[in-house]
Amino acid sequence: MNLKKIILSLATVAVAATTVSVGINVAMAGAAGEQKIPSLVYRTGAYAAGGVPLADGYADYYNMINERDGGVNGVKFVVTECETAYKTDRGVECYDRTKEGATVYSPWSTGISYALQDKLAEDKIPLLSMGYGRTAAADGSVFKYVFALPATYWNQATSIIQVIANENGGLDKLKGMNFAYIYLDHPYGKEPIPTLDILARKFGFTYDKYPVAPASMTDQKSTWLQIRKSKPDYAIMWGWGAMTPTAIKEAVNIRFDMTKFIGNWWAANESDLAPSGVKAKGYRAAAFHGVGDGYGIYADMKKYLYDAGKAAGDGSKAGTTFYNRGLVNSAYVVEAIKLAHKEFGIGVMTGDQVAWGLEHLDLKNDYIKSLGLNGLMPETKITCANHEGQNPAILIQEWTGDHYAITDEWIPAMTDITRPLIEAEAAAFAAEKGITPRECN
């Protein structure tokens, strides 16, 4: 009977405590004079290896701006983390919990970004999904509050084909080549297929598809035996989570030439390569930002955060690919807020005002250099119609055996091929949802 009493009293305490803690959360949300940045993170769960550096980088840049400059024009940032464990329903709950006064959302998850997209548009808060989410969102006339800068999956696919062409002496050399496309059998992995089909027709190459089921990401033996038999000229991978390290390990096992293996920007985490170490030397991955900590900004990050013990995580992630991705993401937001301050006056910006700022981003190389982000961030110009940027391009980072290094200049995407696709998909989306695209002039 005592146990029963314990249960009952536990239940009572739980109900009371929920009420109190929600009350406290609401009270904390009310703090005025600070720019609220909710950060939807996944530090736990199957994808934590990617989620931790993303979350650290995202928080650290805001905190560095707070420490170094006292915020943007005196308006400080408050980063509130909410754990989603990469689950869509937890992401939606986190959004509802944090949306009061929120500035911008970057959930780092395709599922969550799909689920939030309509809610955010309704609440007039921008969604900055860098390198994930709905590709069609690059059409700003339909997706006013979604930003897909600085490049989308479809453009990434064209850039990777361009990389292969450059290596072999031009696009005409692609004719007759055969590629292996290894992908997560999930909407994410299937997304570049229409683009690859168009490119294959246009340039005369063929490619074989090797899907990896999400439920058995770590089971790729048969896939790689098939690849060994078919001897493709290149292997291209759209990997995520445990799929990437497994693929790399199997590629090493069948002695696949790692210099002919190119991953997309989510198959680029250092922790994916570390298990294979030097054996994976020569593996390359796409990126839309620089890698490493050899950038001007890192001097300030070290001085104001790492040495002062104020880093979001344990500090070990600084300079890794995903950490830089989080950092660049916040840098875009900070720049958007600076623009918004010029337009709307200094103060705490609303989501709508930050969306305006994002839509008017025009970052030139000289300016990026003055921020210490030279090489980390590409030149970006966003317009009302184009939420991806005028010149999407990727970098290629190569695994040297214990770290990644950028090997090349920015490789531009074939936007003449992808842009009509993006516009057609956005138009189909608008038609199904009954949205009238806004005028962009």
Add this chain to the structure above:
Amino acid sequence: MIYREAGQFKTSYAKDQALFSIPMDKNFVLSIIALAIFIVPLLANEYWLGSILIPVLILSIAAIGLNILTGYAGQLSLGSGAFMAAGAYMAYKVATNLTFLPVPIAILAGGLSAAFAGIVFGIPSLRIKGFYLAVATLASQFFLIWLFTHVDWFVNYSISGVPSIADYKLFVDFGPLVTGAKASVEARYLFVLGFAILLALAARNMARGNIGRSWMAIRDMDIAAEIMGIRPLKAKLSAFAISSFYCGIAGALWAFCYINNVEQGAYDINRSFQILFMVIIGGLGSILGSFLGAAFIFLLPLFLSNFLPVIFDIIGDIFGYRPSIDIISHIELMIFGGLIIFFLIVEPHGLARLWQIGKEKLRRWPFPY
């Protein structure tokens, strides 16, 4: 003495067969329903309605579905997530292609499609039992998800493969918006609540009727049931069909009223396990238990993630030690796991049993023992 069955005489067959034959039960349930319909939307804020009550109600419907199959008919299933997906994808197809149909019809059509899938995947239950059946239903989980992600017809040939749900009014052209992001949270809540109330009452009625008794007979001893004249084919397949219908409705509501898109990740194997845990924690063979289990499994992690940072802030102020955010997240998982084990040890029959114990205490009031 507060609650008693004794001395409540029924004077007609209708009264004896009523859904709640004791006025006290009836009034209690009616007042809960009235509270949920009239008072809760006024008191609760957007966060409570949109992020807590809506998903809990939807998952409760799915849990009732699985409870019909596992709790009443004794057929173990690991395919609830797939049947939810069947409901969601087909409801989406009907809503987008047969636009003249109002959205509740589309959701019911999703439920019926799921029921059909349930019958097909329930056929093995005629030959195999227990864990073997669980493995067979696992096939539905993988096959249906594979089907919906590889046949583009199900997503209207959208390249992204994750179709978004439009804003639909209750009756095509009139009535309030009940789905999508533009719909008010109160409207979505009441819409989901309507389904939950009707389906829960229907389940309760079925459970005590002819069909429910045949399920329980099959559960308790299938050979004896067969000898008594209960046809296992009818009993088992009807349990699969009705259970899947409930799951299908839940899946469609999840897509239409909660996450606003049809995403396969929402219906994966983890969802099936989550619903199974709800049924086990809530109590097998109990409608009330389905609600309690859904609330427990869905809300406890949310409660911990809301509450633990506050606790650790207080601890941090006192002791000067603040664990990092990922340690808090991991502690949350540990406490969640620990509490599940704790509850299963102290109350193996689920939360619904606590309610029964409560009733017994009220019966013996003021001297409970």
